[in-house]
Amino acid sequence: MNSINEIIAYIFIAIGLAFDFFGCLGLVRFPDIYNRLHSSIKCVTLGTSSILFGLFLYKGFTHTGVKALLCIGFLVLTAPVSAHVLARSAHKSGVKLWEKSVCDKYAEDKK
């Protein structure tokens, strides 16, 4: 812990770690596939982006730091698309919603 940069980098890494942990806990606790994807994809995307931003603050504008910024952009663009693909394919392969769900317009429109 020498400079102020490293301390801020550690703070960002710790915040990202907490969000990652809550995302994985949501993957275990929630009752059906849509809620699981829903909670975990948000928390894990922002958490990993925060860890990568901490790496950028630690290394500065070097080889590793700039690549970490590129990786953040790539992650934010692709992670929601994969969640969307998984949710749609789960619905089309016949996975039911949770029994306490309110409405399902998608199943009504597909018939």
Next chain:
Amino acid sequence: MRKIRWFLGLVGIISTLAAVIFLPIPSLLAWQSVYLEKIFFILVFCGLLCLWRVLMGPTPADRAAALDILGILIIGFCAILGIPTGRDWYIDIAIAWALQSFISMLALGKYLEGRHFDE
């Protein structure tokens, strides 16, 4: 019943996290920084939660979703491993893993929908 299960889970998670944070860990990885080592072990615990869902998921879509989340966590692993070891190529592994994980999730989604790969 639900309250009791919630309380037991809370106690288990808090005790595990406290054990990782406050107990002196035998130095499996010879790093200088103690903080990064503890952070790394908490990420490994998150990965174990994902593997639990891969093991217990009632439908194939649950397992695929847990694998997707595990793929994103591995990017975080690689980013943290790059700091104490001083090897710059770990971030290359992170970028390549992000690409590969995305493409494999697209293929798994098509497979679950019941379509062929060349449609």
Next chain:
Amino acid sequence: MIKVRLNIFAATFIFWLILSWTLTAENIIIGAVLGICVSFLTSELFNKDAKLLKKPLRYLWFFYYIPVFLWECLKANIDGAYRVIHPSLPMRPGIVKVKTNLKSETALTFLANTLTLNPGTMTVDIDQAGGFLYVHWVDVKTDDVEKATEYIVRKFERILMRIFE
């Protein structure tokens, strides 16, 4: 067409130089050859969006869009963490249908990604011909199409309309 290819070539070449980081002759030659190949292979895909690059006002709206998006994303994470650690799982999930006025594919992709990272919503499917989105909402307040559109889409549609159309 030639302008589209030049833009793609410049983007790929800069991306390659950042990834390889050292400026040697071999890196530059390999990057140029790969950039020409990629620009000839993928210029069909980006041909429709070429007119967007000319107006400078769109860039200003894009820079306004980034902090709004980041703030919503942070709120979404705190909301998700609260729902996870609450003992009785406070939610009424359901899939609702919302209407959007955006037409182009890029704008619809951005809208779907933004809704996925927003508090309480996740896009499940897009119907491009009718302009409908099917959204999984964790706390369903109404299942009417118009009211759900007011709650979910309006705020971002206003900005994305100015960026992409």
